[in-house]
Amino acid sequence: MHEEQLYRAALNGELDKAAELLAAGADPNRPSEGEEEGLALCAAAAWDRVEVAEALLAAGADVNGGESGGWTALLWAAANGHADTARILIEAGAAVDDANDDGDTPLSLAARRGALGVVQELLRSGADPQKYDGDGDTPLDIANDWVGVHLESALLDQIAQDDWEYVVGRQFAKDGTELVTVAGRSADGSQSEQVQAQRGHAAIATLLEDAAGTHTPVDQLVARAVAHRDTDEDAETWWIVADTLVKRADDETYEALSDLCLSEDAREREFGVDAIAQFGFAEDAKPYLERTLPLLQKMATTEGNPQVLRSVLSALGHQGDHRALPQVLDIIGRPGHKRTMTDAIALADVLPPDHEEGLALLIAMTEDESDEVRDWATAGLAGLDLDTPLVRETLAARLDDADLRTVAEATRGLAARGDERARRGAERVLAESDDDYARELVTAAP
Incomplete structure (x- = not known):
């Protein structure tokens, strides 16, 4: 009876009920019977009940336990696109390449669903991108079959x-x-x-091609990126394609991206700029800088599309070169320009410490009405190789900011300058914020 109740609790995400049943002796490795037959861990995985899955694993649930048909918890998570659950299962030792009785692997199931997050978790964990499923298809075959399908x-x-x-x-x-x-x-x-x-599916195909060493032509990859520019929440396919091309770091790909920057199609220009922005970067090496910077400087003058110009601004910042400052200031200062965090990031990245106009603008951004702009402007100011009373007072003023990430960045900047006021910022962040990034910033500060 306990196992049936545990199964239902897992299915419904009832953590307290599941914990109570486990404490009462319910066996997480004993399948429920009757109308709802199966393992509790599989039920939790199928419905993305992350906390319940963690509790079951802590209670000794076999992460590779199988149900009828050879279905494991990871297979259920993959089939239903649950990346968070897949990650904790993998961390607990789930076999990333084990198939069910039909030959479906976690990667083939995730590829069929179009579950990008699950595919990323599986590839990071060493899943075989070329393992055949029961129909003789690889995950890449499956993903490609779905690319372009309505x-x-x-x-x-x-x-x-x-x-x-x-x-x-x-x-x-x-x-x-x-x-x-x-x-x-x-x-x-x-x-x-x-x-x-x-x-x-387009993003998954790109990742799987890269994992398998398949060299897909640039124009095919660009077509994927452009087609999905407005369908993903944060342009996931766009950036996965861009990252794939950036990693190639060869002249042929660079020339193709340079040509895109001159395309009549604004979307292609935008993609060309976004991809070329960090092309060939390796540690501190920027082998294409002397070709990229003049291209971007020219585009800052000639580009009329606001979205492409925003990409140009970001790309200029990525170069991290003081020579880009005039163009960054020009774009930021244009009539009708809408202030975003990209302004603060780009300005801080190219700003020489002794440039009064640029420094004054960055300081003004630390008081912007947007939390994101204040956060990034404060981070940029904190990271400057400059220690003056004005910089310290500007950072100290942000210790009372409503946005705790901004407070954390100000704390980091003050601590790096040996200013005792950093302690107050750290105490506030640790007392008021549950943001891991903000807490890490203040605890890592010197």
Whole structure:
């Protein structure tokens, strides 16, 4: 009886109930029976009940325990696109390449769903990108089959029945890709069915090609990035493609990206700039700097599209070269320019410590109404190789900021300058913030 209750608690994400049952002797490795048959850990994984999964593992649940058909918790997490649960299962020792009785591996299931976050977790953990599934397909074969497919129509085809009614829902999954749900029910309401997939197949194909050493032509990769520019929450596919090209660090790819910066298509120019911004960077080496900087400086003058110009501003900052300061100041100072954190980041990255106009502008940004702008401006000021009463007082003024990340950055800057007021900032962040990044900043400060 306890196992049936534990299974339901895992299914519903009832942590307190699960903990109570485990304390009462429920066996996490004993399958429930009857109508709801299976392992509690598999139920938690299938429904992304992360805390319950952690409690079950702590209580001795076998991370590789299998249900009917050879389904393990990791396979369930992969099939349903749950990256957070997949990560804790992998950390607990889940076998990343074990297949179910049909030959489905976690990577092939995640690739089919379009679950970018799960694929990233699996690849980071050493999953084999070229292992065949039961149909003789690799994860890359599966992902490529879905690239360019109209996802809603493909899902509808899976469950379509005569006289049923259907509705399509769209929202963002936790990994930033669009989650598409197609739900249907019979006319009398007695039957229903639902299928889901994520729009992450292009990004997944790019990651798998890279993992397998496949050299995909630049134009194909760019087409993927541009097609998904406005579908991902934070342009995940765009940046994965850009990172893949950046890692190539060869002249042929650089020339292709340079040509994109001159394209008549604004999206292609934007992508070219974003990709070329850090092209070839390796530790402190910037072998393409003397080619990239003049290109970006020219674009700062000629570019008329605001979104592309924003990318140019960011790219100028990435060069980290004082010669880019005039163009950064020009873009930031244009009439109608909307202030964002990119302004603060780019300015701080190219600002010489003795440039009064630029320093005054950066200090003004530490008082901006936007939390993000204040945060990044304060971080930039804290990182300058400059220690003056003005810099210290500006940083100290941010110790009372409503945004605790800004407080943490100010604390870091004061501590680096040996200012005792840093202690007050650290005490505030540790007392008021649960943000790991902010807490790490103040505890790591000298």
